[in-house]
Structures are given as C-alpha cells and as structure tokens.
Amino acid sequence: MTEAEAASAWVRNEWSFGREKVPLSEDFHFEEVDFQNGPKHRWYEEATTILKCEETGRYWGYDWQEGLTEKQEHEFPDHPAYEVVAKEITKKVWIKK
Numbered sequence: 346m347t348e349a350e351a352a353s354a355w356v357r358n359e360w361s362f363g364r365e366k367v368p369l370s371e372d373f374h375f376e377e378v379d380f381q382n383g384p385k386h387r388w389y390e391e392a393t394t395i396l397k398c399e400e401t402g403r404y405w406g407y408d409w410q411e412g413l414t415e416k417q418e419h420e421f422p423d424h425p426a427y428e429v430v431a432k433e434i435t436k437k438v439w440i441k442k
Contacts, residue, residue, distance in 0.1 A: 346370040348398055352405035352426035356394045374399045383408075388417045395429060404429050 346354070351370035359377070375396040383391030389410040396405045405426040412418050 346372070347425065348373050348401065348403065349405060349425035349427065351375070352396050352398065353407050353421075353424065355396060356407040356409065356426070357421045359394075372400070375405070378404070382411075385413070387413075389413055389420065396426070404431070 351373040352375055354370065355375045375398055377394060378397045379395035381393045381395070383393065385391075389412050392409055392411045394407050394409070396407070397403070398405065406429040407426040409422065410420040412420070
C-alpha cells in the first residue's frame with residue numbers, strides 16, 4: 346500500500362461512522378491537521394481532510410462528500426489521496442471606518 350493509498354484509507358475509516366472499515370497500512374500513521382469545507386449542494390457538502398504522515402512528514406489531501414441529512418451517507422470516492430503543501434495567502438478586507 347502506498348502512502349497516498351494509506352492516507353485515503355485513514356480518512357474513509359475515520360469518517361465512515363459505522364460502515365465497514367477498510368484495511369489500514371501498518372507502515373504509515375496519520376494525524377488529521379485540517380478540515381476544509383467546500384461548496385454545498387442540496388444533499389451533500391464537498392469536504393477535504395488534510396493529514397500529516399508521522400513517518401515522512403508529508404501532507405496529504407483527500408476529497409470526499411459529507412452527507413447533509415440523516416438519510417445521506419458520507420461518500421468516499423475510490424481514489425488515493427494527493428500530496429499537498431501549505432501556502433499562506435494575504436487577503437485584503439474592507440471594514441467600516
């Protein structure tokens with residue numbers, strides 16, 4: 346199992362809430378370091394979980410869909426995670442004087 350496949354398996358297990366768990370790698374261990382919500386749709390919201398691999402120090406992103414009602418299950422596409430890097434962005438905002 347590659348590091349990317351291990352990262353996606355970790356997310357599916359962490360967020361599956363009662364679904365059958367998928368096998369995890371014994372070679373890689375992950376810590377969730379960030380969670381980002383994406384666009385909302387009628388029944389689900391796009392989400393990205395960011396993980397840090399304890400062995401390599403690399404960061405991984407995994408996109409999935411969070412169900413918004415009690416009838417909608419979370420959906421986990423069958424694809425490996427992708428490597429990500431943090432980037433600071435400066436943003437200008439306008440406030441009342």
